Amino acid sequence: MTENKEYKVVGTRPIRHDGVDKVTGRALYGADFQIAGLLHGRVLRSPHAHARILSIDTSRAEALPGVKGVVTAADLPTAEDRIADLGEGAVNLKYLCDNIFASDKALYKGHAVAAVAATNPHIAEEACTLIDVEYEVLPPVLEVRQAMEPDAPLLHENIKTTSMGETAEEPSNVASHIQHKLGDPEKGFAEADIVIERDFVTGTVHQGYIEPHNATAHFNQDGQLTIWCSTQGAFTVREQVAEILQHPISKIKVVPMEIGGGFGGKISVYIKPVAALLAKKTGKPVKVLMSRTDVFEGTGPTPASYIRVKMGATKAGKITAAEAYLAFEAGAYPGSPVGPGAMCIFAPYNIENVIIDGYDVVVNKPKTAPYRAPGAPNAAFGSETVLDEIAEELGIDPLEIRLINAAKEGDRRADGPIHPRIGFIETVEAAKSHPHYTAPNGKKHHGRGIASGYWFNIGLESSVTINVNADGTINLIEGSTDIGGTRSSIAMQAAEVLDIPAESVNPSVVDTNSVGYTAVTGGSRTTYATGYAAYEAAQDVKRKMIERAAKLWEVDESNVQFADGVFSSINGKEEQISFRDLCGRLGETGGPVVGSGTVNPGGAGGAYATHIVDVVVDEETGKVEVLRYTAVQDAGKAIHPSYVEGQIQGGAVQGIGWALNEEYIYNDEGEMTNASFLDYRMPTCLDLPMIDAVIVEVPNPGHPYGVRGVGEVPIVPPMAAIANAIYDAIGIRMTELPMSPNRLLKAMGKI
Amino acid sequence: MRNLTGGEESVTVPGATVREVIDNLENRYPGMKARLREGDRLKPGVAVYINGLLTRGSILERVDADAEIHFLPAISGGTT
Amino acid sequence: MARKSHVQTTINGETVEFLCESRQSLLEVLRDELHLTGAKEGCNNGNCGACSVILDGRLVNSCLVLGVETEGKSVETIEGVAEPDKLHPIQDAFLENAALQCGICTPGFIMSTKALLDQNPNPTEHEIRYWLAGNLCRCTGYDKIVRAVQDAAESM
Numbered sequence: 001m002t003e004n005k006e007y008k009v010v011g012t013r014p015i016r017h018d019g020v021d022k023v024t025g026r027a028l029y030g031a032d033f034q035i036a037g038l039l040h041g042r043v044l045r046s047p048h049a050h051a052r053i054l055s056i057d058t059s060r061a062e063a064l065p066g067v068k069g070v071v072t073a074a075d076l077p078t079a080e081d082r083i084a085d086l087g088e089g090a091v092n093l094k095y096l097c098d099n100i101f102a103s104d105k106a107l108y109k110g111h112a113v114a115a116v117a118a119t120n121p122h123i124a125e126e127a128c129t130l131i132d133v134e135y136e137v138l139p140p141v142l143e144v145r146q147a148m149e150p151d152a153p154l155l156h157e158n159i160k161t162t163s164m165g166e167t168a169e170e171p172s173n174v175a176s177h178i179q180h181k182l183g184d185p186e187k188g189f190a191e192a193d194i195v196i197e198r199d200f201v202t203g204t205v206h207q208g209y210i211e212p213h214n215a216t217a218h219f220n221q222d223g224q225l226t227i228w229c230s231t232q233g234a235f236t237v238r239e240q241v242a243e244i245l246q247h248p249i250s251k252i253k254v255v256p257m258e259i260g261g262g263f264g265g266k267i268s269v270y271i272k273p274v275a276a277l278l279a280k281k282t283g284k285p286v287k288v289l290m291s292r293t294d295v296f297e298g299t300g301p302t303p304a305s306y307i308r309v310k311m312g313a314t315k316a317g318k319i320t321a322a323e324a325y326l327a328f329e330a331g332a333y334p335g336s337p338v339g340p341g342a343m344c345i346f347a348p349y350n351i352e353n354v355i356i357d358g359y360d361v362v363v364n365k366p367k368t369a370p371y372r373a374p375g376a377p378n379a380a381f382g383s384e385t386v387l388d389e390i391a392e393e394l395g396i397d398p399l400e401i402r403l404i405n406a407a408k409e410g411d412r413r414a415d416g417p418i419h420p421r422i423g424f425i426e427t428v429e430a431a432k433s434h435p436h437y438t439a440p441n442g443k444k445h446h447g448r449g450i451a452s453g454y455w456f457n458i459g460l461e462s463s464v465t466i467n468v469n470a471d472g473t474i475n476l477i478e479g480s481t482d483i484g485g486t487r488s489s490i491a492m493q494a495a496e497v498l499d500i501p502a503e504s505v506n507p508s509v510v511d512t513n514s515v516g517y518t519a520v521t522g523g524s525r526t527t528y529a530t531g532y533a534a535y536e537a538a539q540d541v542k543r544k545m546i547e548r549a550a551k552l553w554e555v556d557e558s559n560v561q562f563a564d565g566v567f568s569s570i571n572g573k574e575e576q577i578s579f580r581d582l583c584g585r586l587g588e589t590g591g592p593v594v595g596s597g598t599v600n601p602g603g604a605g606g607a608y609a610t611h612i613v614d615v616v617v618d619e620e621t622g623k624v625e626v627l628r629y630t631a632v633q634d635a636g637k638a639i640h641p642s643y644v645e646g647q648i649q650g651g652a653v654q655g656i657g658w659a660l661n662e663e664y665i666y667n668d669e670g671e672m673t674n675a676s677f678l679d680y681r682m683p684t685c686l687d688l689p690m691i692d693a694v695i696v697e698v699p700n701p702g703h704p705y706g707v708r709g710v711g712e713v714p715i716v717p718p719m720a721a722i723a724n725a726i727y728d729a730i731g732i733r734m735t736e737l738p739m740s741p742n743r744l745l746k747a748m749g750k751i
Numbered sequence: 752m753r754n755l756t757g758g759e760e761s762v763t764v765p766g767a768t769v770r771e772v773i774d775n776l777e778n779r780y781p782g783m784k785a786r787l788r789e790g791d792r793l794k795p796g797v798a799v800y801i802n803g804l805l806t807r808g809s810i811l812e813r814v815d816a817d818a819e820i821h822f823l824p825a826i827s828g829g830t831t
Numbered sequence: 832m833a834r835k836s837h838v839q840t841t842i843n844g845e846t847v848e849f850l851c852e853s854r855q856s857l858l859e860v861l862r863d864e865l866h867l868t869g870a871k872e873g874c875n876n877g878n879c880g881a882c883s884v885i886l887d888g889r890l891v892n893s894c895l896v897l898g899v900e901t902e903g904k905s906v907e908t909i910e911g912v913a914e915p916d917k918l919h920p921i922q923d924a925f926l927e928n929a930a931l932q933c934g935i936c937t938p939g940f941i942m943s944t945k946a947l948l949d950q951n952p953n954p955t956e957h958e959i960r961y962w963l964a965g966n967l968c969r970c971t972g973y974d975k976i977v978r979a980v981q982d983a984a985e986s987m
């Protein structure tokens with residue numbers, strides 16, 4: 001299963017390079033940034049979920065002592081209806097701008113309307129209350145099926161459904177319809193001995209990063225704009241701000257500070273252009289911070305959805321056909337992750353006959369943003385629950401039915417492409433032989449469930465520069481913001497090439513003026529693609545060092561080899577010099593050595609996970625407690641296993657929160673009534689057992705060390721695994737998320 | 752795109768690069784180019800898979816004789 | 832502009848004087864007036880624990896304490912935990928166990944752990960989980976944090 005390649009650094013567990021800064025409080029996150037003359041900005045947000053903005057009067061706010069500037073949508077350049085590719089996929093600029101500041105309509109409670117810069121944050125907050133906005137309140141549309149009704153109130157007059165390339169005549173809240181079809185589903189269902197069809201509903205959930213959004217901007221008189229901020233991608237901030245403000249990218253420098261979590265939620269910009277506008281207006285640096293409520297109400301959650309899944313199988317457990325209907329809430333503007341949801345839903349299985357329909361639907365909620373394997377968890381909740389039911393009806397072990405149908409290299413995905421080398425079967429087999437799966441499970445109200453999941457992972461552009469130091473160490477310059485230990489997983493790949501310890505690499509994440517273009521830390525791509533760039537940069541260093549050794553010994557480069565950290569001459573004169581010693585002789589052999597590596601790799605390897613969970617259901621309260629959790633995942637190759645385990649554990653726990661507690665609760669007016677960490681209940685450590693992360697390694701042929709992405713797929717299986725465990729415990733199929741105590745009590749007929 | 756191919760799920764066209772493949776698709780199925788290209792670039796939001804592997808998303812991508820190409824919506828994501 | 836009060840307090844063993852408005856929280860004073868930005872703001876209403884500090888020996892959320900309330904008191908923050916030449920065993924244990932990912936919650940967890948181990952040097956896993964339930968971490972799933980606290984307790 002695991003390729004037995006010998007590595008010296010890859011696969012070890014060094015202390016992370018930024019560790020000391022982070023345990024001593026010295027690491028500087030976005031909100032920690034200080035600069036002389038700083039003003040503080042705050043944003044006024046719409047109190048209504050759906051309202052026409054009739055007028056905005058900022059004069060009373062501007063008159064408050066300490067207020068230095070107020071901005072609204074009128075300060076933004078007029079945006080065209082244009083699709084731009086801004087590093088996180090295609091974005092309609094008009095929508096992007098309207099989400100920064102509502103222009104004609106406020107489309108969700110919390111939609112930014114205006115912003116104030118003042119000498120301190122309290123004055124800025126007070127000034128926000130002095131801005132007079134006249135609204136014409138409109139009825140809100142808060143649920144995807146309601147929004148799809150022909151007589152539903154419309155959010156946008158100009159959105160007409162595009163379906164298979166055709167655009168409808170009449171406006172609608174359904175922005176688009178996609179379909180994937182494989183084989184003959186009708187024939188497949190006719191061949192089935194058992195067909196099961198179920199409906200599922202999932203709630204709106206938030207990424208829940210602990211650090212709120214932040215941005216400090218300064219606009220020089222010459223038009224040079226600098227933004228210090230927490231972001232998943234400094235270059236995507238630069239691109240988005242450039243488009244929104246119609247300002248050249250060469251005049252924008254984005255300085256990525258340390259980032260306190262993102263999970264996909266810190267790719268879109270919200271207050272970065274606002275800080276820039278306020279800085280321009282006041283001539284001073286302006287820091288804008290969000291409150292926790294701003295984060296819940298004004299930034300991208302991941303969508304609520306309605307899903308219908310139908311699957312048919314023979315008595316032997318072979319799936320003959322599968323059908324899915326996915327309707328996702330995009331929030332206020334089109335762009336839900338229904339596309340990836342539709343592409344992932346049946347991807348673990350080799351099914352000949354499949355039809356999948358996906359709908360992207362606008363509703364009066366914040367515009368959704370990516371969240372860890374966006375779209376896939378919603379979809380897997382449906383498909384993995386139905387498959388469990390089929391296994392149960394047929395009397396087949398749930399892991400066995402997955403093995404019977406498991407996709408492998410050469411099989412075709414429902415959306416078309418054939419699978420390259422993948423490790424799904426390996427995860428199921430590892431789960432099957434895990435002591436958790438074979439442990440006894442039979443007590444009253446105790447249950448065990450399993451589920452699997454798939455996520456693509458992506459490649460995209462990365463750049464790395466390596467500067468060689470005289471003492472045999474290297475400085476590694478990269479553009480991937482480090483959210484979970486990637487300084488180390490990237491540094492280790494360069495260290496492996498140069499045969500130096502991980503500690504001999506000093507990695508730095510730098511600003512957009514100081515490194516080549518690097519796409520976002522997202523899509524599980526950082527250790528894969530930026531690690532690949534580091535590998536290439538280290539290879540470049542190695543080549544150049546061989547040239548220097550050849551020069552030193554006056555031999556041909558082809559006579560110099562590098563092994564075990566030592567350069568040696570293999571023909572004629574016998575010479576040897578260590579990497580470290582040669583680093584000390586760079587000046588006399590031609591000057592400093594700088595290596596560079598840039599990639600846009602096309603070989604990202606898909607990731608699979610299979611999870612096992614034991615729960616106990618409290619019959620009195622409806623509370624579900626997770627007793628034991630095992631998460632098996634194919635990492636391709638774990639560069640730093642501790643941080644791979646960390647990704648698996650963290651993703652699984654976010655999934656547990658999504659399964660059991662987390663949801664946006666709305667009243668009829670479209671106000672979120674639980675916009676705090678007290679009421680939006682994320683898992684605490686008291687809610688959880690240890691999470692056993694099991695790494696399976698099926699190397700990805702598209703990476704020199706076999707790396708697949710690891711960050712996203714662990715959030716895909718937990719919801720279905722827990723639903724299946726609840727069924728095992730109490731014999732009730734839960735089809736609505738979260739499976740909170742009140743929903744369980746209702747399902748059990750207690751309330 | 753099936754509506755442009757008259758319902759065909761899979762079609763075979765010549766071409767040594769994705770650019771040539773799209774041009775040849777357009778010749779046979781008018782309207783295809785508008786779906787896949789914007790000027791001399793791949794349209795934003797379109798992803799190209801060649802033999803099952805997601806490519807870097809360029810019309811310059813080289814294509815072998817029997818290669819299987821898929822045009823799909825691009826994806827994006829987020830980890831920690 | 833609101834009138835400012837003069838406050839004298841002890842922070843990490845040093846006498847510190849500052850001016851603050853009565854509406855400013857200890858968290859704001861630490862971060863904005865004293866530039867001790869190790870305590871983080873995650874929610875500003877006591878739910879996340881990212882701003883945890885120790886006030887006269889008691890663990891508090893500094894966002895729920897007013898700056899003026901610290902007059903004559905003693906405050907311990909993350910900046911005072913390590914010795915000049917070496918980390919505190921809790922800090923070492925967090926690093927060795929890879930008990931942090933993004934790190935924004937880490938100062939709060941370390942202060943909370945310190946307060947726990949100061950009063951209960953040998954906590955059970957359940958006691959650790961109960962005590963740390965006031966600190967939210969969204970990255971790790973807590974597994975490695977709990978192990979780090981167990982290791983720290985053993986090494987101290």
